Amino acid sequence: MSVFAGRYDGRCAIITGGASGLGKLVAARIVAEGGKVVLWDLNPEALAAAKDEVGATRTYALDVSDPAAVAAAAKDSADALGKVDILICSAGITGATVPVQEFPIDSWQRVIDINLNGLFYCNREVVPYLLANGYGRIVNVSSVAGKEGNPNASAYSASKAGVIGFTKSLGKELAGKGVIANALTPATFESPILEQLPQSQVDYMRSKIPMGRLGYVEESAAIIGFMASEECSFTTASTFDTSGGRTTY
Incomplete structure (x- = not known):
């Protein structure tokens, strides 16, 4: 993992999905x-492990699809950090x-509730800070x-298209x-979320990538490192691509 010493000196971040995978990295x-940070x-056991591993200031076990819980966590997080500069x-x-x-229908509703509604609640509550x-960087x-x-x-697919439109707005x-505020559009990369998919779906998504492989989580983390920093100063309402050549637009 490459490190840019001092790039985030004095900066404070809230990261959802921070107990594993891309968020933790x-x-x-x-x-x-x-x-x-x-x-x-949603996973309290994984959060407890990630807190020490990452060196987080605090952790919150919550369901982002619960707007009241998100509002309370945003306030508590701001108090714990002293301010909020970054939301990921x-x-x-x-x-x-x-x-x-x-x-x-229940699966449809749950995906939209987490991936789109939950993301909206997080943005809505953190933007004022x-x-x-x-x-700020989102x-x-x-x-x-x-x-x-x-x-x-x-x-x-629908939830992630909504994220793009929401972020542009x-x-x-x-x-x-x-x-x-910008969005990241990764192709499939090695992460715990793949455990939720049948191998046939993973194989299909790999076949669509011109580079012929899945991404590495470190590659998307590196792009987010720029997107969340002061260096990203003249690009907003846009998408950054880490897709191995699949979606170059």
């Missing part, structure tokens, strides 16, 4: 580069892998599925206020 980078995740939303689930006509600073993790759509993954609202 980004948290470790921010701490290693001088920042402080609070981790939000990486919490997400895949849902069922079946055609639309067979898609369980960023505006109070006159500075990274909303979407997916190439939000650009192209993956067959048998309609809920996931938010970035334009905040432009000129010192707060930058």
Whole structure:
């Protein structure tokens, strides 16, 4: 893991989905580069382990689809950190892998609740703290599925397309206020979320990547490292691509 010493000196971040995978790796980078982090995740056991591993200031076990819980966690996190400069939303689930006509309604609702509604609640509650600073960086993790759509993954694809549209809108609202908001659109990379998918779906997604391999979580973490830093100062309401050549738009 490359480290840019001091890049996040004095900066404070909230990271959702921070107990594992991409969220945890980004948290470790921010701490290693001088920042402080609070981790939000649904898994309390994983959070407890990640807190010490990452060096997080505090952790919150919460369901981001619960707006009251998100509001309370945002306030507590701001109090614990002293301020909030960065929001990284990486919490997400895949849902069922079946055609639309067979898609369980409860799975559809849960995917939208976590991946889109939950991300909205997190942004809604944290943006006021960023505006109070006159500075902020928001990274909303979407997916190439939000650009192209993956067959048998309609809920996931729809939710991730919503993340892109939401972030474009938010970035334009905040432009000129010192707060930058962008989305990341990774192709499939090695992470715990793959455990939610049948191997046939993973193989399909690999076959769509011109580089012929899945991504590495370190590659997406490195891009987020830039997106969440002061260096990202003239790109907002946009998407950053880590797709091995799959979605170059």
